[in-house]
Amino acid sequence: MARIIGTGIALMCIALLVPATSAQAAECEDCGGGGAVYWVNTCTAGTDVIADHSLLVGLEITGQPVVNLIMGPCSFPENTLNIDRSAPAGGQINTEITSMCLVGGGVTIRAGAGIWAGGYTINATEGAIVQCSGDPEWAFSFFDVYFEVDFGDGTYGYNVDPMTIEEHINCIEPTRVYLKPEGNITLYDTPTGGTEVGTLVTADHGVHAKVHLPQPPDPTGWDVKVSHRAGEDPLAWKVLADDFECLEYGEIETICFWGSWKGDIIGTISNIHLSLHSDIPGPPYSQPGALRWSADFWPGDWTVEEELEDVGTQGWYDPNPGGDVIPNDHTRYFKYCMDTADGHDPDPPSSHAYQEYGLNWLDIQVTTNGLGEFGWKTSTEQNHDDAVWGDGPPPHMGPWNELIDPVNSNSLDLAFEIDPQEDVGPGPCVREAIPTVSEWGLIGLAVLLCACGATIFARRRKAAGA
Secondary structure, three states: OOOOOOOOOOOOOEEEOOOOOOOOOOOOOOEEOOOOOOOHHHOOOEEEEEOOOOEEEEEEEOOOOEEEEEEEEOOOOOOOEEEEEOOOEOOEEEEEEEEEEEEEOOEEEEEOOEEOOOOOEEOOEEEEEEEOOOOOOOEEEEEEEOEEEEOOOOOEEEEOOOEEEEEEEOEEOOOEEEEOOOOOEEEEEEOOEEEEEEEEOOOOEEEOOOOOOOEOEOOOOEEEEOEEEOOOOHHHOEEEEEEEEEOOOEEEOEEEEEEEEHHHOOOEEEEEEEEEEEEEOOOOOOEEEEEEEEEEEOOOOEEEEEOOOOOOOEEEEOOOOOOOEEEEEEOOOEEEEEEHHHOEEEEOOOOOEEEOOEEEEEEEEEEEEOOOOEEEEEEOOOOOOOOEEEEOOOOOOOOOEEOEOOOOOOEOOEOEEEOOOOOOOOOOOOOOOOOOHHHHHHHHHHHHHHHHHHHHHHHHHHHHHO
């Protein structure tokens, strides 16, 4: 059945999408970037005012399933995200989010020191940017976030322990996604504890980056047939599609998806056809609409990597009437990634694919040579509406059929990701007891007390010896 908001153990993203405007610095405009090294000490103090920002977050209200919320800026004057930066000292910049407000799905989230809608005082959200010595092009940045969640029904939630988000950056303002370490954040009815009202499941926060809800592969799920053999009747060509939400118009550079071969009989892919479509909402279920972009990819246009972790026994599923349904069919699966600028015969002609605000659909068709049938892997996450399938040559404009689990009739979504962030590895440097603004204050107080104590001791010794 169709869904508006997905449920399940969410791997969410907080996305601050920050195009350059006259009211704020452009990407890497303040300092760093362009391969600069040891750049932190070249920065100056200032305030980053981010006018366009948005949020993808997973929340669980106690006793209810996890929901994925798409959130945008609150109304003026709370529509900007403000971050203060200190002058650098010893390769470190202290930072503080002084105000942030986002709203969506009837929920409002605020951060920044002050008294918010619930009437309680929220702790300051502080952080730091610290130069990496091992890889001087990078710095380590983090925030310890305290926030208020207004559920819209008179209920408020607060975190007692800070939610840390962290990432390596190479300039200010960076194009990176801040990641939250594993572990849920418990929400209480007051900032100091009390009654448990919910959980923030996990959150990632992006700056100058389009962030989408990831749909990771299910290592024990289904692989749904998406292939046809070269020379086969085009009316029998299988096509699968799934939707994703985007919070602004923009370029898509990379598309990745996961798939497997029926019976682990590895064949050869001779073509992958991708297309992007608008959304036609249900009832009875949502499905792809007008064509927005399409392109063909040939061998050499994509990378493929076998997944060797989290591997289980997977099923094979051909959704056509009378098609094969084979549980426990294979164990191997692979990740395919392609730069959309490498596509051949793009329609419309462009260097990259483009996404529109709101729901978009990704369609995939695969052509194989010789042996082997290829399937698009199902996902552990179910976001927005169900995936759909159809038959026919590209671009397929319908009819579409809802993709349903052949055993339990549950909804199925497919495994893919849009513009995954480039991994910088285990990290050029890590957080190792980096003091924040408040912690520097405590350190200063301790030094002052020690100095006072030493002075008093010296005076007493002098008086005793007089």
